[in-house]
Amino acid sequence: MIRFTVNGERPETNVPPETPLLWFLRDNLSLTGTKFGCGMALCGACTVHVDGVPMRSCSTPVSSLSGKKVTTIEEIGRTPVGRAVQAAWIAEDVVQCGYCQSGQIMSATALLTKNKSPSDSDIDEAMSGNICRCGTYNRVRAAIKTAAKAKA
Helix, strand or coil, X not given: CCCCEECCXXXXXXXXXXXXXXXXXXXXXXXXXXXXXXXXXXXXXXXXXXXXXXXXXXXXXXXXXXXXXXXXXXXXXXXXXXXXXXXXXXXXXXXCCCCCHHHHHHHHHHHHHHCCCCCHHHHHHHHCCCCCCCCCHHHHHHHHHHHHHHHC
């Protein structure tokens, strides 16, 4: 059995060690906010935090998580930075179809946790692995700047 924490809980992990974290979260824990996008860690829809670092859950096997702390979109709003990012997402009307947004919010929260006042290039770099088919990139950048000001 692999032992790790998900949103402050220690779930039973009697799944094959190669099981992607994404499917463990969705199928075993019913945490469906983390989305399947590409299955190859290219689009960012499945982004979660592992020990505070954004990771693509579709390509992260549960066997690599022993002793680690996983945070999903369901929990991120309980942190001050996560709350600020979610509020900014609403204020800037970021969401169009919404499919990629949980991954976008997770990446933005990780950025603002490390960098309280990111430049445009910092934002571009941190968000480069998150694809939005609707093209809301300008609104994403505006929301990150709004959240940064709220946290300043």
